[in-house]
Amino acid sequence: MELAVSDLTCARGGVPLLEGVRFTLPAGAALVLRGPNGCGKTTLLRTIAGLQPQLSGTIDCPPDAITYAGHADGLKAVLTVAENLAFWAAIHGTPGIDAALEAMNLTDLAARQAQHLSAGQKRRLGLARLLVTGRPIWLLDEPTVSLDTASVALFGSVARTHLARGGTALMASHIDLGLNEARVLDLTSYRAAPRLPQGFDEAFA
Amino acid sequence: MSNGSLWEYANPVKFMRLSGQVLPWVAGLAAACVVGGLFWGFFLTPDDFRQGSTVKIIFLHVPAALVAINAWVMMLVASLVWLIRRHHVAALAAKAAAPVGAVMTVIGLFTGAVWGQPMWGTWWVWDPRLTAFLILFLFYLGYIALWSAIEDAETAADLTAVLCLVGTVFAVLSRYAAFFWSQGLHQGASLSLQPGTRMDWAYKAPLYVCMAGFTLLFLALLLAGTRTEIRARRSRALMIRERMAA
Amino acid sequence: MIALLLRDLRLAFRAGGGFGLGLGFFLVLAVLVPLGVGSDPRTLALIAPGILWIGALLACLLSLDRMFALDHEDGSLDLLATAPIPLEGVVAVKALAHWLTTGLPLVLMAPLLGVLLNLPGAAYGWLIMSLLLGTPALSVIGAFGAALTVGLKRGGLLLSILVLPLYIPTLIYGAEVVIRGAQGLDTTTPLLLLAGITAGSAAILPFAAALALRVNLR
Numbered sequence: 001m002e003l004a005v006s007d008l009t010c011a012r013g014g015v016p017l018l019e020g021v022r023f024t025l026p027a028g029a030a031l032v033l034r035g036p037n038g039c040g041k042t043t044l045l046r047t048i049a050g051l052q053p054q055l056s057g058t059i060d061c062p063p064d065a066i067t068y069a070g071h072a073d074g075l076k077a078v079l080t081v082a083e084n085l086a087f088w089a090a091i092h093g094t095p096g097i098d099a100a101l102e103a104m105n106l107t108d109l110a111a112r113q114a115q116h117l118s119a120g121q122k123r124r125l126g127l128a129r130l131l132v133t134g135r136p137i138w139l140l141d142e143p144t145v146s147l148d149t150a151s152v153a154l155f156g157s158v159a160r161t162h163l164a165r166g167g168t169a170l171m172a173s174h175i176d177l178g179l180n181e182a183r184v185l186d187l188t189s190y191r192a193a194p195r196l197p198q199g200f201d202e203a204f205a
Numbered sequence: 206m207s208n209g210s211l212w213e214y215a216n217p218v219k220f221m222r223l224s225g226q227v228l229p230w231v232a233g234l235a236a237a238c239v240v241g242g243l244f245w246g247f248f249l250t251p252d253d254f255r256q257g258s259t260v261k262i263i264f265l266h267v268p269a270a271l272v273a274i275n276a277w278v279m280m281l282v283a284s285l286v287w288l289i290r291r292h293h294v295a296a297l298a299a300k301a302a303a304p305v306g307a308v309m310t311v312i313g314l315f316t317g318a319v320w321g322q323p324m325w326g327t328w329w330v331w332d333p334r335l336t337a338f339l340i341l342f343l344f345y346l347g348y349i350a351l352w353s354a355i356e357d358a359e360t361a362a363d364l365t366a367v368l369c370l371v372g373t374v375f376a377v378l379s380r381y382a383a384f385f386w387s388q389g390l391h392q393g394a395s396l397s398l399q400p401g402t403r404m405d406w407a408y409k410a411p412l413y414v415c416m417a418g419f420t421l422l423f424l425a426l427l428l429a430g431t432r433t434e435i436r437a438r439r440s441r442a443l444m445i446r447e448r449m450a451a
Numbered sequence: 452m453i454a455l456l457l458r459d460l461r462l463a464f465r466a467g468g469g470f471g472l473g474l475g476f477f478l479v480l481a482v483l484v485p486l487g488v489g490s491d492p493r494t495l496a497l498i499a500p501g502i503l504w505i506g507a508l509l510a511c512l513l514s515l516d517r518m519f520a521l522d523h524e525d526g527s528l529d530l531l532a533t534a535p536i537p538l539e540g541v542v543a544v545k546a547l548a549h550w551l552t553t554g555l556p557l558v559l560m561a562p563l564l565g566v567l568l569n570l571p572g573a574a575y576g577w578l579i580m581s582l583l584l585g586t587p588a589l590s591v592i593g594a595f596g597a598a599l600t601v602g603l604k605r606g607g608l609l610l611s612i613l614v615l616p617l618y619i620p621t622l623i624y625g626a627e628v629v630i631r632g633a634q635g636l637d638t639t640t641p642l643l644l645l646a647g648i649t650a651g652s653a654a655i656l657p658f659a660a661a662l663a664l665r666v667n668l669r
Contacts, residue, residue, distance in 0.1 A: 015449070046669075051529060052668070052669035076458070076525070079458070079461065079462070083458075086454075088534075090453075091455065091536060129530075343615075347612050350613070364667070367662055367666075385641070
């Protein structure tokens, strides 16, 4: 499972943020995106996830291989932890949620409604969703927000297992997950030169 | 953009240049036709033997109704052009046409009411033609409301274009539903080709002039409106450029 | 797909899901109308088909803005868009869930309110039949409107301005079935036209709604 990005230009609100982004993620590799706030980390991840079109460039990856975890966890407050997870498992056609609950240390909370979880517990549930999708390429947007040290370490080991099984991870994060093998890509060098905005207004200057 | 094709004018710069040259002529011709046609129609035609002088409101009513419907058709075509070929001028032209069409719908409804009062003894009847026109006005309102509610220009253009396509289908359905719902008082189409109720040339000639005038008026307002939209976009683009350079 | 349907149904029935609000609105409306127009049974019988259809239509409208907005807020819509089921399918399933939790209960309650409004006896069957055929169209058309306005703050009012004109053909044919039924006339034509609108909407609008959702997500 390889993710290859070449000459990617992506924009937010019609204004190009990043251009010429290129990298290749072979199976088992992880890449951490770095850069100041607003430099386009989220935009890049959403573009690769297919949620918004790129202005130019190509994204090569097998179909239905990507799963995306954004700032919001996609949890339903009135459903229990197990129900939330079972829903995503059913949508992706994967069997069983026990392994994912176990891996993210949620087994004891399985019957609790999501609205009664703490912020860190919600985040763990959101990350457990990655496991039940059964997809090899993880796109993670600040996965460690509101996690405590122990949980960060827990997710670090989950991610390492995922990589060891041939998965890949592309994440925007400021916190070291303890993934020593992960490469770092600094997005500041891909910042789009100040120029006319693309899209709707491009034709009018 | 291929050379020599019609699509060249989808380029905003070329559009601005051409429309700037054409607009005064269109506007002048529109004014001449509207004023001349209305004067001819109001003062130089004989009274109808049954309807008296009230019939003369036809010179406002029919052209306004014509433009009201065709403005929507033009918006439909422009929306399709935007969705398929992504020409920005098309999206902006659709946006500029909507208020003109809506006002023409109101003129059509209002003159209809003024005409209907002496003819049918009431300002408003739920006649299928009137109802269909009122429904058309509601569709214009929704379209305009959606344009003004969305901040991002490209998103707004996409969503309003989709609404225009779906709205067209439902507007046509509504028209047939309205005709099914009530058979009306409204006379048949004024220029229908069926024999018997044909209009005399004394009326037809000024009516044609008025219809041409209103169509030209629509064209002039459309060009002016589109030019305003393009200028608004351009100033926004310049502001973004300045902000990014700073 | 079935998982999504079950989730939406479960969410509607759990606390805060809003199930029953539409029914309550429908009931209140049926009580208010006689208070407004007077208690004369003949007047009520005359307007009952229209009132019941308009009531059902407005009750449907009430819950529309939740259809995609809640999923958009909590991020589920992003995740559904990257899930293996097509967005068109998501729209269709969500419209179905909306119909099961809003439209179907309205159909079942309408005869009771018909009694309150003195609906003629011959019309009850046609009332149920027309609502059964017509309310799915209301849900699908509503899903399209909800998809258009999903990214907007305070999209609710705009949603009603967009959706209500689209409801006109359904309303006309639906109410016509009941009116003709009450008078003992032939109802075949409006019934077929109503079914045609429902079938056409269900076939085409999920695609338009999915297109609008994709535009709103980017």
